[in-house]
Amino acid sequence: MSAYLLNLAELGIIFGLLSLSLNVLIGYGGIFSVAHAVFFGVGAYAGAQIALHIAPDVLLAALGGGLAAGVLSFALALPALRVRGEYFVVASLGLQMVATTIFTEAQGVTGGYGGLVGIPPPSLFGLDISSPWLFVSVCVAILLAVMAAVHALMQGSFGRSLMAVRDSESAAQAFGKIVPILKTLAVVLGCIIAGAAGGLFALQMSFVNVESFTLDQSVLIMAMVIIGGVGTLFGPLLGTALLLLLPAALSFLPGIPPTELGAVQQAIYGLAMTLLMIFRPGGIAGRAEGRR
Amino acid sequence: MLVLQLLASGLQTGALYALTAAGFALIFGATRIFHFAHGATYALAGYAFVLADHAGLPWPVGCLIALAVAVAFGLLTDVAMYRPIQRHSASFFTVFVAAFGVVIFIQSALEMTFGRSFIAVSSALTHASQVLPGLYLAQVFWVAIAVTGLVFGALGWFLSRSNSGIALRALAENAELLRAYGLSARRFSALAFALGSALVVPGAVLGAATTGLSPVVASHVMLVSLAASVVGGIGSLRGAAFGGFLLGIAENLVVAVLDTQWSEAAGFVVLFAFILLRPNGLFGAALAR
């Protein structure tokens, strides 16, 4: 039982990092990306390769993953500078679809569809932390550090300028904000955190392949942010908790065959997103319209 | 000859994309709503048709049922979703997320009802025969081209000659002026949704007969139609149709040079290039930045 709960906690932290970072793009930056799983994947592959060939060190994998994702995030930043709103969504959609093919084709780096197998258990500065309690503790520490950093950034002048751009790009420009730099920084920051989460994921699963980095995954992360609440620190985490616990909760309901749980979960959060948008667009714990 | 064969397949796929993209463009042009849920309309129409066929109903009846389902769903999204949202928040974000939520919901519901693998309607029309050395065409190819031509012809006539059609174009250009003339913008936006949704039906029916239908295929068609609209220029029907053909051909021609894996990605690479280099698309009005 505790093995199951700890596993859930590990996933919760990883997805918490993902939704937190996507919130930087969507909630604070107004940049609606449905390609977040791509950077999760880049980080995971980088972390996996580091673990396989250098050392399965948690910090190294997270840093390596973050760095790789940060560098490649320019692929997303470029269209963010060219178009906004719906157009950007479609562009990020395109990026996600192309990335899925690249992940499958780049056999040397990603192992193709078969993935990278047999990733060694995680360690920290040479100490073996593969026991679930230790690993969870390290992940929690990383999550708290990232949360603190994001909070500080968003409260500071970077965050204020970013939100100004989100609310009205032309007004922000009129006030002398350099919009392209702000947007690029937001994208890079969000992707770095997603990449770091990817590194942790590779060590947690001992296995990575393209299936974890598809459009379905991007949509799930987006659903966590939207349902939990955009533009606040705890909203996305709430969304993560809700959506992760949902399948477990559903499995206790009679009458749902276990193989359908995934589809039922998706149906529920699809419907939840739609209904929320009609009645409460900020999400459950999100910023109300007009407030900072 | 391989290139010619792939070109022909591209035209056939492109025809389906063009029709669906045109429906999307029609709705956007008239209502300024990015109807992401258009893909769900395609899926529902396709499955309705397959169900009708499996129930033993003749094809024309199946097509009518698919048409009814598509139009009903399109109108439903307008009335039950977009209008309530537009009343309190016109931000693109809420509209997009709501529509996306509907797509996910419908996709999962279809998955639960029909399973994840695909279903198809078997037909003798799909069997290809050699037309020229190295060029195999199935009858369904000619059907697809003919239907596309007919539909676009009828649509063009409707938009330029009939009163409702002209009003739709007027709605796209200036909704206020339309109201000033005593015409109901609401009624015409409903017409746009109905007409736009109806346009998915030929594509869905032909898709069910050729490649088969699965919850995933429907999502792919929606994405490509979206991409086609952007490539062609959002709001332009001509552009959407052109974009659809362009992407269909790209998807198939790419197979001549690269592994078949890349065909799905090819359309999106084209899209990405357009977004970076020419976001207005081919025929689109200039984007307000």
Added chain:
Amino acid sequence: MMMRRTVLKGGLAAAAGLAPALLRAEESPYVLGTLFPMAGPNAEYGTIFTEGAQFALKHIAEDKILRRPIVLRAEDSAGTPQGGAVGMTKLVNVDHAIYVLIGFTGVSKAAAPIAARAKVITVNGGGVGPDLAGLSPYYWNVIPLASAEVERIVPYLVSKGFKRLAMMYMNDPFGIGVFKAMQAALPKAGGELVGAFTILPTDQQFAGVAAKIRDTKPDAVYFASYGAQQAQIIKQLRDNGIDRPLATYSGASIPSVLNLPQSEGLLFTAQTAAWSSPDPVTQRFLADWRKTHQSQPSTYHQNYYNAVRLFALLAQRLEQAGTPINGDTLRAELLRVRRFALVGGEGTFDDLCDLSMPIDINTVHAGHIVKLA
């Protein structure tokens, strides 16, 4: 989706996790696991594999071979590598299985390291990727691998005049393995690989590939895919003007392929269904199966029956010797004894703990399998 599967399996395991606690009152049972595709396009295999395994459990209970009961925990691999990794983690950490039945190459490659780390025996009766030989000391094969199948059919095809082969294969560990085996075997037999094209497990449209295959003007076409996709490939290749003979491996021995009208004349290899073997194990299996299921068993049923029976035979010996039963002791016992009375006759295991079997060449005729050679 990794997350959804992990958590949903976790939820189920939590609910089911109460069961062992209740059973602690009596001798705790042996926990065997299955990691098969239970839903999706490959669910057909999961059903077939499970039937074979459960039939063995029935006989083991009837014969009272073991002192403790066996309980079977099933996880869904969805036929994908990720499903394999997640499912095996569940079986090892939460279900505490000591012996797991598995199928599919990609699934095996992802799951084997996880099982090996925990010293859990994994037995494959369905996957045929050549890489599966010696995947880990705890990974055993009771089915001939694709390299053996390819080496069997290639000389046959060449001898019938089909020297120029075009190939389409799945771009995953299984397909790539079969491709490499073909690359090695075909020139040796005097044939030529005129074209090789990859497809994805999720592909449904094969008109483009068909066009490219036609372009290479082959004598015959070999394809390596699995599940529901095979029927699609056969239908679309025929629809798009390919009238040359089609050949494939044992994955074709499933109903969706056999019942497809366009499959008529399809050539494929499969392990010899040694139903004519006179030994009592085989005959009892055959007779009881026909009585219970009103149909002929398939080689997949045979393989997974054998996999479970193997465990029973090993565990019986270890019980009698008073040795605790775990991955290491099971393996040591297998390598010590080597020969076991299984369905199909006496089976011999090699140093890699793999069972070798003879292979037939068959064709499909009116929905039935007909042996050719």
